[in-house]
Amino acid sequence: MVKIILCGCGGHMGHVVTDIVAADQDTEIVAGIDLAGAQGQDYPVFTDIAACDVQADALIDFSSPKALDGILDYCVKNNVPAILCTTGYTQEQMDQIHEAGKKVAMMKSANMSLGVNMLLKLLKTAAKTLAPAGFDIEIVEKHHNLKVDAPSGTALAMADSINEALGNSYHYKYDRSQGRVRRDPHEIGISAVRGGNIVGEHEVIFAGLDEIVEFKHTAYSKGVFAKGAVQAAKFMAGKPAGFYDMGDVIGEI
Numbered sequence: 001m002v003k004i005i006l007c008g009c010g011g012h013m014g015h016v017v018t019d020i021v022a023a024d025q026d027t028e029i030v031a032g033i034d035l036a037g038a039q040g041q042d043y044p045v046f047t048d049i050a051a052c053d054v055q056a057d058a059l060i061d062f063s064s065p066k067a068l069d070g071i072l073d074y075c076v077k078n079n080v081p082a083i084l085c086t087t088g089y090t091q092e093q094m095d096q097i098h099e100a101g102k103k104v105a106m107m108k109s110a111n112m113s114l115g116v117n118m119l120l121k122l123l124k125t126a127a128k129t130l131a132p133a134g135f136d137i138e139i140v141e142k143h144h145n146l147k148v149d150a151p152s153g154t155a156l157a158m159a160d161s162i163n164e165a166l167g168n169s170y171h172y173k174y175d176r177s178q179g180r181v182r183r184d185p186h187e188i189g190i191s192a193v194r195g196g197n198i199v200g201e202h203e204v205i206f207a208g209l210d211e212i213v214e215f216k217h218t219a220y221s222k223g224v225f226a227k228g229a230v231q232a233a234k235f236m237a238g239k240p241a242g243f244y245d246m247g248d249v250i251g252e253i
Helices: 012-022 065-078 091-100 114-133 153-165 223-236 246-252
Strands: 002-007 027-033 058-061 082-084 105-108 136-143 171-173 187-194 200-208 211-219 242-244
Touching: 002 012, 002 223, 012 027, 012 223, 027 223, 058 065, 058 223, 065 082, 065 091, 082 223, 091 105, 105 223, 114 153, 114 200, 114 211, 114 223, 114 246, 136 153, 153 187, 153 200, 223 246
Parallel strands: 002 027, 002 058, 058 082, 082 105, 105 242, 136 187, 171 187
Antiparallel strands: 136 200, 200 211
């Protein structure tokens, strides 16, 4: 049984994680952390992580970048691996996470979905075969109208995965409206769509002469991210200090 501390347990994702763990015989939430305090959870909830005195095998964070300092201090002090699912970290905070990874196991991924992270691996294989054959590469991502950043972190992770497989010889093109020029064969086009309540769609297009190969991932609910986080907690329990990502989880499944 993997015992989990859930930061941000009172938020939407916190409730989703709580429901997923409740249906999982291999995991248990032993404590929650939330500034609003307890909200009907059947586990103890602390408003300050420093006050948490419950032993755990892993910590899942779906709270806020503002909570990072306290989370890192707690995890290092108590040797509890962390799965950081919060977005919006600054570069300084990312440096802090990597520094903490020298003392305790840390995981941070652009997307916690198992499907997306499997797709990142498949894209590397496809790129190595199709790019040398002259296929152009385009990425189209779609999200709800409340998302403020573009392109999405997942779209960039896909571009980075492809580019890494190609020796980082490609550059990214975000806007074609500023110049009337032919497409550069060594560019990856990235387009963003914002509308309605789209949870998340990512499509990668390899366009060649007389044939097109497409990879697509669609998230129908935020449950896919919560499920991935719980799977990551199982993976991280007992892991030595280091910096991990969801690719490591996929490799073990």
